[in-house]
Amino acid sequence: MIELRELTKRYGGRPVVDRLSFRVEAGVVTGFLGPNGSGKSTTMRMILGLDAPDHGRALIDGVPYSAIDRPLRTVGALLDAGAFHPGRSARAHLLALAAGNDITPSRVDQVLATVGLSDVAARRAGTYSLGMRQRLGVAVALLGDPGVLLLDEPVNGLDPEGIRWIRDLLRGLAAEGRTVFVSSHLIAEMALTADRLVVIGQGRLLAETTVTDLAAGGDTLEDAFFRLTSQATDYRGSVA
Numbered sequence: 001m002i003e004l005r006e007l008t009k010r011y012g013g014r015p016v017v018d019r020l021s022f023r024v025e026a027g028v029v030t031g032f033l034g035p036n037g038s039g040k041s042t043t044m045r046m047i048l049g050l051d052a053p054d055h056g057r058a059l060i061d062g063v064p065y066s067a068i069d070r071p072l073r074t075v076g077a078l079l080d081a082g083a084f085h086p087g088r089s090a091r092a093h094l095l096a097l098a099a100g101n102d103i104t105p106s107r108v109d110q111v112l113a114t115v116g117l118s119d120v121a122a123r124r125a126g127t128y129s130l131g132m133r134q135r136l137g138v139a140v141a142l143l144g145d146p147g148v149l150l151l152d153e154p155v156n157g158l159d160p161e162g163i164r165w166i167r168d169l170l171r172g173l174a175a176e177g178r179t180v181f182v183s184s185h186l187i188a189e190m191a192l193t194a195d196r197l198v199v200i201g202q203g204r205l206l207a208e209t210t211v212t213d214l215a216a217g218g219d220t221l222e223d224a225f226f227r228l229t230s231q232a233t234d235y236r237g238s239v240a
């Protein structure tokens with residue numbers, strides 16, 4: 001379970017995450033939705049201890065990330081799919097991470113198979129397509145067989161087959177009782193993947209809901225999402 005209590009981050013005096021409080025429960029996929037720049041990545045970075053909050057806290061199974069022993073085995077994260085040494089093979093990359101976290105080499109082969117990279121595992125990660133890099137990022141997240149998973153925009157750059165694959169994977173991981181928290185700015189994709197939704201705008205909580213309830217007002221999901229977030233963007237578009 002992930003719990004945020006009044007989590008706040010300011011940049012240049014401006015709150016980009018603003019007293020955010022909510023829970024992400026185990027056993028379902030929770031979508032984290034908001035327009036561009038609404039603070040999703042900053043929130044995830046604070047949950048993972050990569051950015052320090054100015055106020056409030058983020059807890060994973062009741063403790064801050066920094067207090068978790070062997071974190072890879074508790075929390076798996078996909079933040080930036082490009083974060084690999086380009087000269088290293090996918091297998092070497094995973095083996096190095098496994099060695100540092102008391103994870104067996106056989107687990108490396110398992111996750112390579114899960115993400116569909118077994119046949120190309122000896123290739124340098126720098127030669128991978130964007131979709132293959134996303135899959136390697138997912139392999140890293142799964143490596144420690146963690147009970148909690150955070151994925152920031154995992155479908156970015158994936159083709160339709162890859163999108164369906166990640167959707168099925170996330171739903172399967174939640175069905176195993178894991179906590180799955182996945183960000184997106186695409187309501188249509190989240191409607192197919194997530195059960196619960198946490199919607200933010202300008203760093204503030206706009207709604208904690210379910211896909212079913214969001215659509216219940218008779219609107220299309222997209223209309224309901226726009227209605228929720230229309231007053232909470234830093235930009236405005238107009239149709240000529």
Ligand SMILES: Nc1ncnc2c1ncn2[C@@H]1O[C@H](COP(=O)(O)OP(=O)(O)OP(=O)(O)O)[C@@H](O)[C@H]1O
Nearest residue numbers: 011012016034035036037038039040041042043185
């Ligand atoms: N290191 C930083 N320094 C200053 N401002 C930052 C920093 N990181 C993020 N911001 C600002 O914080 C706000 C929230 O950014 P964030 O990346 O968390 O949003 P997001 O919801 O993930 O957006 P997107 O969907 O576009 O990825 C933005 O206005 C961004 O410019």
